[in-house]
Each structure stands twice: as C-alpha cells, then as structure tokens.
Amino acid sequence: MGIMRPTRAAIAALAFMFAAVPTLAFGGTTALVILHDRYSQPDTLGTLAGSLSSAGYRVSVPEMCWSDRRRMDDDLATCLVALDKVVETLRRNGASAVFIGGHGFGANAALAYAARRTVEGAFAISMSHYPDMLAQRPDIAASLEEALGALRTPRAEQASTFADVDGRRPVPIRTTPRIYASYFDPAGLTNVQENAARLEAPMLWVAGASDTTQRGRAYGFQQLRNPRSAYVVVNGDGRTALGSSSGAVMDWLRTLGR
Numbered sequence: 001m002g003i004m005r006p007t008r009a010a011i012a013a014l015a016f017m018f019a020a021v022p023t024l025a026f027g028g029t030t031a032l033v034i035l036h037d038r039y040s041q042p043d044t045l046g047t048l049a050g051s052l053s054s055a056g057y058r059v060s061v062p063e064m065c066w067s068d069r070r071r072m073d074d075d076l077a078t079c080l081v082a083l084d085k086v087v088e089t090l091r092r093n094g095a096s097a098v099f100i101g102g103h104g105f106g107a108n109a110a111l112a113y114a115a116r117r118t119v120e121g122a123f124a125i126s127m128s129h130y131p132d133m134l135a136q137r138p139d140i141a142a143s144l145e146e147a148l149g150a151l152r153t154p155r156a157e158q159a160s161t162f163a164d165v166d167g168r169r170p171v172p173i174r175t176t177p178r179i180y181a182s183y184f185d186p187a188g189l190t191n192v193q194e195n196a197a198r199l200e201a202p203m204l205w206v207a208g209a210s211d212t213t214q215r216g217r218a219y220g221f222q223q224l225r226n227p228r229s230a231y232v233v234v235n236g237d238g239r240t241a242l243g244s245s246s247g248a249v250m251d252w253l254r255t256l257g258r
Contacts, residue, residue, distance in 0.1 A: 030258040031091075032052055032249075034102060035106030036104075037105050048246050064079055072175050076112070100119050104129070109190075121201045122199065122202075122204075123205075144185065146160075151181060157177075202229045208233075209234065209235055232252070
C-alpha cells in the first residue's frame with residue numbers, strides 16, 4: 001500500500017488546530033498573526049485562519065489576555081510584549097515577513113503593536129474600541145476617572161468592578177485600576193489615531209458595509225503614512241464582515257508581493 005499524502009484541505013485543518021500555538025510552521029514564508037476580539041476566543045477566527053492557511057500563509061491565532069476566558073487579566077502593554085515571542089518564533093522558523101492583524105478590539109491591538117514593533121505590515125477587520133469616544137459614555141468616564149485616580153496609590157493593584165461595553169451591551173469587568181486604564185485611557189496604547197500616525201508599515205483597513213461602529217476613512221486610515229495602505233469595504237457588519245475579509249486580505253498581500 002502506498003503512502004497516503006495529506007490533502008491541501010487536511011493540511012489547512014491541521015494548521016488551524018495549531019493556530020493558537022506560537023510555534024506554528026505551516027504554509028509559506030509569509031506569516032500572519034491574527035488577534036481575536038475582546039471577550040472572544042481564537043476559534044472565532046477559524047474560517048479566516050483556515051482560508052489564509054489554505055492560500056499558503058503561515059497563520060498564528062494566539063489567545064490574548066482580553067479573551068472571554070481571561071477577561072483582561074493583564075495590562076495591554078504586557079499582552080503586546082507576549083506577542084514578541086510569537087513573532088520571533090515565526091521568524092526563527094523561516095518566515096521572511098510577518099504581518100499582524102486582528103478583528104474588533106484585536107484590530108486595535110494589532111495596530112498598537114505594529115506602531116511600536118518591526119513588522120512588514122498590519123491589517124484591521126472591523127476595527128473597534130475607540131477610547132476617546134468610549135470616554136464620552138458617563139459610566140465608562142466615571143470608571144476611567146476612578147482608575148486613573150488610583151494609579152499612583154496602593155489601590156492601583158486592588159481589583160474592582162469597572163464599566164465596559166460589548167457592542168451596545170454593558171459588560172461590567174472586574175480588574176485592577178492599572179489594567180483597566182491601560183485599555184481605556186485615551187492617552188494610552190489604544191488611541192487609534194495616534195497609533196495610525198506613528199505606523200510606518202503598510203496597513204489594510206477592512207470595514208463592513210453595514211457596520212455602524214466604523215468611523216470611516218477620516219478616522220485613523222487617513223493618518224497612515226505608508227502609500228501602500230488600503231481601505232476596503234466588504235459585506236457584513238462588525239461580526240459577519242469577518243467571513244467576507246479573507247479575499248480582501250489576500251488581494252492586499254498580493255499587491256505587496258506576498
């Protein structure tokens with residue numbers, strides 16, 4: 001009996017099974033690190049990750065500290081430092097280019113990371129979490145004032161309950177003032193416009209046609225400096241646009257020779 005060779009679909013399936021593992025080594029020499037939304041899990045990116053793996057890209061989908069299971073158990077800066085190991089492992093295993101992207105809050109975090117690290121590019125799908133706008137909500141404004149006021153006191157590391165929102169649904173979160181402020185302070189790492197202005201690498205910005213949370217090209221995208229950046233509108237809202245985005249990501253990567 002001859003040796004059975006795995007089909008391309010089987011290889012893609014195996015790639016996604018190990019997508020949360022930083023040592024993933026499937027696909028070609030271009031690696032994609034994709035960050036899930038807040039209060040979500042890596043498996044929500046399964047369709048996107050599978051499509052990109054099938055197209056020959058290496059894909060890593062790590063669980064981040066803002067997942068539904070971890071619920072912001074560490075500050076954002078520390079979470080981004082943890083991504084350094086993912087990127088380093090991909091490069092050590094042969095990736096000649098690493099792009100970091102994300103969905104929802106993961107898109108915000110991907111931009112924050114790319115603006116401060118050396119990557120070949122970034123991509124955002126249904127970007128969400130705008131701290132300057134969130135701070136206009138009375139409940140979040142009050143929580144942020146409390147958190148910022150506690151930063152230089154012993155209360156900075158004492159867990160408390162703060163206001164948050166998932167879509168339009170209030171989602172109280174229990175964490176420390178230091179951690180909460182790292183996500184919600186408009187002067188911090190999640191400021192979309194400031195991060196876009198400091199990004200040097202090209203970026204793909206994907207928005208759903210019926211996603212009412214999107215701020216349009218003028219918010220963030222126009223602050224990008226790299227001329228190879230692109231803004232694309234796909235079918236769907238903040239959640240369903242994810243399923244329409246793989247083609248947009250691949251088309252953009254091809255314009256970069258990837």
